[in-house]
Amino acid sequence: DAGVIQSPRHEVTEMGQEVTLRCKPISGHDYLFWYRQTMMRGLELLIYFNNNVPIDDSGMPEDRFSAKMPNASFSTLKIQPSEPRDSAVYFCASSLSLGTDTQYFGPGTRLTVL
Amino acid sequence: AQTVTQSQPEMSVQEAETVTLSCTYDTSESDYYLFWYKQPPSRQMILVIRQEAYKQQNATENRFSVNFQKAAKSFSLKISDSQLGDAAMYFCAQNSGGYQKVTFGTGTKLQVIP
Numbered sequence: 001d002a003g004v005i006q007s008p009r010h011e012v013t014e015m016g017q018e019v020t021l022r023c024k025p026i027s028g029h030d031y032l033f034w035y036r037q038t039m040m041r042g043l044e045l046l047i048y049f050n051n052n053v054p055i056d057d058s059g060m061p062e063d064r065f066s067a068k069m070p071n072a073s074f075s076t077l078k079i080q081p082s083e084p085r086d087s088a089v090y091f092c093a094s095s096l097s098l099g100t101d102t103q104y105f106g107p108g109t110r111l112t113v114l
Numbered sequence: 115a116q117t118v119t120q121s122q123p124e125m126s127v128q129e130a131e132t133v134t135l136s137c138t139y140d141t142s143e144s145d146y147y148l149f150w151y152k153q154p155p156s157r158q159m160i161l162v163i164r165q166e167a168y169k170q171q172n173a174t175e176n177r178f179s180v181n182f183q184k185a186a187k188s189f190s191l192k193i194s195d196s197q198l199g200d201a202a203m204y205f206c207a208q209n210s211g212g213y214q215k216v217t218f219g220t221g222t223k224l225q226v227i228p
Binding site for chain 2: 033042043045048056089091093102103104105106107108110
């Protein structure tokens, strides 16, 4: 299996622009997670999906952030409008259906907002 | 609420020597899993080892082993015969049965000295 795939690997944009991050989970995994990693706050869970349905979005920082999962093999995290404080590494992870199963992480997207 | 604490921001070890990374956690759940993830400079999160709380036996994966002390809520990682490729950030993580949210520690940066 190819593992979790994320694109782009690096994104540089200007404040106010819309940013869309993409994720393809491992085939057969029922859960998909979006994380943000910064030096100040460490690794934070933003939102997770079960069978394409958002279950918990309490970690989404504000309304500028939105996430979708239109099908089992694709998810997006959108920031509109972007701000410099959104600069971080964003990870997507997926896991099988069991509640305590291992999460497999993608390589991350490094976002820089100027 | 779940908490995971890694009290060692940085550690160093001589190549071929043994090092132990500490982790403590707090949860009210009786069924949970514990993980150690490695994040090398490539930023990808890689699962190193996992432990089921109901198992008495400490998990081992080649040169990596854990010391799981359930009563003390302690979960340390021992790396034997350290190699240069072991240099990375190491994150301790926990999630609870039937509840997919994973809580990560703040990480320990391991340096391996040739």
